[in-house]
Amino acid sequence: MIQPALIARFSELLGPSGVVTDPGDIAPWTTDWRGRFHGAAGAILAPTTTAQVAATMALAAELRVPLVPQGGNTSMVGGATPPADGSALILSLRRMNAIRAMSAVDDLAVCEAGVILSTLHDAAAAIGRRFPLSLGAKGSATIGGLVSTNAGGTQVLRHGTMRALVEGIEAVLPDGSIYEGLAPLRKDNRGYDLRQLLIGAEGTIGIVTAAALRLVPAIVERAVGWAGVATPEDALALLRLAEAELGGSVEGFEIIADDGLGHVLSHIPGTRSPIAARTPWHVLIEVDHAAATDPGPAAQLEAVLSQALDRGLVQDAAIATNEAQAEAFWRIRESLSEAERAQGPALQYDISVPVAKMPAFMIDAAAAAERAFPGTTASSFGHLGDGNVHFHVRAPKGTSNGPDWIAAQGDAINAFVHDAVVAAGGSISAEHGIGQMKRAELGRLAGPARIAALRAIKSAFDPLGLMNPGKLIPRPEEG
Numbered sequence: 066m067i068q069p070a071l072i073a074r075f076s077e078l079l080g081p082s083g084v085v086t087d088p089g090d091i092a093p094w095t096t097d098w099r100g101r102f103h104g105a106a107g108a109i110l111a112p113t114t115t116a117q118v119a120a121t122m123a124l125a126a127e128l129r130v131p132l133v134p135q136g137g138n139t140s141m142v143g144g145a146t147p148p149a150d151g152s153a154l155i156l157s158l159r160r161m162n163a164i165r166a167m168s169a170v171d172d173l174a175v176c177e178a179g180v181i182l183s184t185l186h187d188a189a190a191a192i193g194r195r196f197p198l199s200l201g202a203k204g205s206a207t208i209g210g211l212v213s214t215n216a217g218g219t220q221v222l223r224h225g226t227m228r229a230l231v232e233g234i235e236a237v238l239p240d241g242s243i244y245e246g247l248a249p250l251r252k253d254n255r256g257y258d259l260r261q262l263l264i265g266a267e268g269t270i271g272i273v274t275a276a277a278l279r280l281v282p283a284i285v286e287r288a289v290g291w292a293g294v295a296t297p298e299d300a301l302a303l304l305r306l307a308e309a310e311l312g313g314s315v316e317g318f319e320i321i322a323d324d325g326l327g328h329v330l331s332h333i334p335g336t337r338s339p340i341a342a343r344t345p346w347h348v349l350i351e352v353d354h355a356a357a358t359d360p361g362p363a364a365q366l367e368a369v370l371s372q373a374l375d376r377g378l379v380q381d382a383a384i385a386t387n388e389a390q391a392e393a394f395w396r397i398r399e400s401l402s403e404a405e406r407a408q409g410p411a412l413q414y415d416i417s418v419p420v421a422k423m424p425a426f427m428i429d430a431a432a433a434a435e436r437a438f439p440g441t442t443a444s445s446f447g448h449l450g451d452g453n454v455h456f457h458v459r460a461p462k463g464t465s466n467g468p469d470w471i472a473a474q475g476d477a478i479n480a481f482v483h484d485a486v487v488a489a490g491g492s493i494s495a496e497h498g499i500g501q502m503k504r505a506e507l508g509r510l511a512g513p514a515r516i517a518a519l520r521a522i523k524s525a526f527d528p529l530g531l532m533n534p535g536k537l538i539p540r541p542e543e544g
Contacts, residue, residue, distance in 0.1 A: 066151035067107045071128050075110055075154070078120055085109040094138055094155055095147055098202075102143035102501060105151035106133070113160045115235060115243060115274045121156065122272065123241025131531045132156040134268035136178060136207030141415065142500030144214065144267050144536050153534055158209045161274060164188055172280045173232060173249055178209025178273050185278070194280040197224040201399055209273045215265035217496030219317045219398070222450040224281065226496065227264060233277035234260045239270070239527040249277050262522065267498050268533040270526035282355035287316070288362035289351045289391035290370060292382040293344030297424035297449065299378045300348050304450050306378070307350065307369050314362065317351040319398050320427075320454070322444035325405070326397065332407035333400045336393070342381035348449075349398050351391075401446055402455075410460040410467030412475060414482050418491030420452040427454060430485045434458050437481055438474065453495035456482060483510060499537045507537075508544025516544050 076084045085091060086108045095104045110132070112118045125132050131153035135145040147153045162179035169192045176185055182196075182203040189195050200206065200218040210216075212234065217226045224230065232249035236259075246260055263271055294300045300320050307315050323345050329336050340347075352362040363384055373379040385391035405411055418426050431443035440461030447454035458478050460470045483493045487510050499507050508516060516539060523530075523538050 066105070067130060067154060069107070071130060072108045072154070074124060074128065075108065075121065078124055079110060079112060079117060083111050083113070083117070085111060091155070094135060094157070097143045097146045098139050099141060099143075102146040104133075104147035104149050106147045106153060106155045107151055109135075109155040109157050111157045111160050115161075115237065118156075118158075118161075118237045118272060118274055119241045119243050121241075122237050122239060125154075125531055126240055126529060129529060129531070130154060131534045132272075133533050134158065134209070134213070134272045136210035136213075137181065137202065137205040139202040139206045139210065140214070140500055141413075141497040142494070142502040144498050144500030144533075145210070146501070148535055156272065158207065158272070158274070161209075162207075165275065167192055169194055169280075171249070174278045174280055175233075175247060175275060176208045176278060177275045178207060178212075180208045182206045182208065182211065189280055190283060193283050195283050196230070196278060197281050198227065198230060201402065208276055208278070212264055212273045212276050213266060213268050214498040215496070217448070217451075217453065219319060219448065221448060221453070221496075222318055223313060223316050228261065230279045231260065231264055231276050232279050234263055234273055235275040236263050236271045236273045239529065239532050243274075244271065247275060247277050265498070267500065267537045269523055269537050270532060272532075284353045285355055286361050286363075287351060287353045287391065288366040289349070289385040289394050290366050290382060291339035291384075291394055292348045292350065292370060292373065292379045293340050293342050294346045294348055294379055295344060297346060297427045300346055300449055301420070301424050302376075303348060303350075303369075303373050303378050306373060306376075307352075307366075310369050310372075311352055311365055314352050314354060314365075315350070315450075316353040317349065318450040319349040319447065320449040321347045321349065321398065321401065321446045322427075323347065324442070324444050325401050325446045328404040328408045329397050329400050332404045333396075336397055336400065339383045339385075339394050339397075340381040344380050349394055351395075398446075405457055405459075408459065409462075410464050410470050412458045412471065412478050412482075414456040414458075414486075414493075415453070415495050415497040416456055416482070416486045416491055416493060417451075417453040417495035418486060418489040420450065422489050422491075423449060423452050423454065426485070426489050426491075427456075430456065430482065433485065434478070434481060438478060441478075452491075458482065479506060480509075501535050504535070504537065504539055505543045508539025511539075511544065 158178040161177040166175040233247040434443040445454040
């Protein structure tokens with residue numbers, strides 16, 4: 066554990082309200098969101114300004130104290146959990162929660178790292194704009210964390226990940242210097258793009274303190290539909306039809322296996338299937354218009370679904386008749402993870418493969434996993450249009466001790482699924498990051514050039530190794 070005398074130095078810098086040392090107050094922030102990783106920290110450092118972050122970083126470098134940046138602590142891969150030995154302090158950005166600027170003219174918001182995603186959504190709506198990235202943890206996930214993990218979500222198909230939405234970044238580097246890159250320059254040829262290096266770096270080469278984010282016009286009218294299909298191939302064909310007919314107005318396109326829908330209906334009160342038929346697969350599709358048009362999105366979506374029915378791509382379909390029904394459709398999608406947890410122990414994978422290969426992967430990988438690990442069931446759901454699904458392998462029915470099952474089978478199943486992903490030319494992390502959970506697998510599966518480049522960048526920015534230790538970068542013995 067870090068000595069109290071060193072923590073006292075940070076108290077002198079940040080004041081009594083800027084350092085939390087009560088074990089009870091620290092405890093909730095030393096375990097990851099899924100409860101799989103448990104750490105320890107002698108204090109939480111909580112600066113309120115970029116200048117304080119810079120001073121904190123400089124002092125940490127002087128004292129050789131490792132820091133773990135943290136926002137809403139919603140990482141799915143243990144990316145914001147401190148080491149178990151108490152060798153690092155948590156650097157919380159939650160008190161840096163100001164929206165510095167919001168402009169409908171520039172379609173831009175400048176937010177500090179601690180701004181909660183739902184707060185940004187509300188602020189953008191107040192000026193007739195929106196920030197087109199949403200996810201289940203929007204009520205607690207912070208902008209700094211979303212930038213640092215290159216977050217995705219359900220609107221990537223139309224708007225891209227955080228990489229596409231970040232126009233500028235302010236960050237503090239490991240030596241305490243401030244990178245002032247908030248200016249939203251469309252053209253900037255001054256060498257390496259430090260903005261893109263910091264996005265997705267998981268706090269290993271610097272701390273994002275603010276970001277300039279792209280806004281888009283608010284939705285004037287939307288249509289949300291549900292379609293039952295026989296195969297993922299049919300679902301992808303439906304997407305291509307919708308894109309051909311509707312262009313860029315297709316906002317969301319999510320695929321759900323029927324067993325996933327069944328879990329939601331069984332475990333989430335107040336949910337019901339949008340269609341009468343129980344088909345092997347289901348598609349949730351949203352079409353949005355930012356301006357009043359004739360015909361509106363509902364009529365356009367109806368025309369697309371009618372064509373799909375005529376072609377045999379869709380077996381049954383429904384379009385929400387009002388906003389409450391549209392939200393009910395989306396609630397099914399957003400409740401899938403909760404329903405999966407209620408169903409029983411499972412191993413979850415956030416993976417991507419080329420879009421054209423995804424339909425076959427969803428079928429073949431699930432069948433292969435069930436053969437290799439008798440008694441398990443496997444299925445997937447997620448963002449078919451951008452090649453990212455959440456692939457789950459569930460424990461055999463009747464398994465009561467999830468941790469024991471994961472301890473016994475987890476490594477083998479992880480390797481099996483990840484090998485299948487790599488064989489398909491994919492990535493073992495599509496939107497959740499590497500953190501500590503996937504670090505060893507990245508070292509095992511990534512090519513030597515990628516690993517060498519990651520280590521070189523880390524060493525160049527953070528030669529003392531103080532930034533978010535144990536995350537993202539494979540250890541020497543791991544690859």
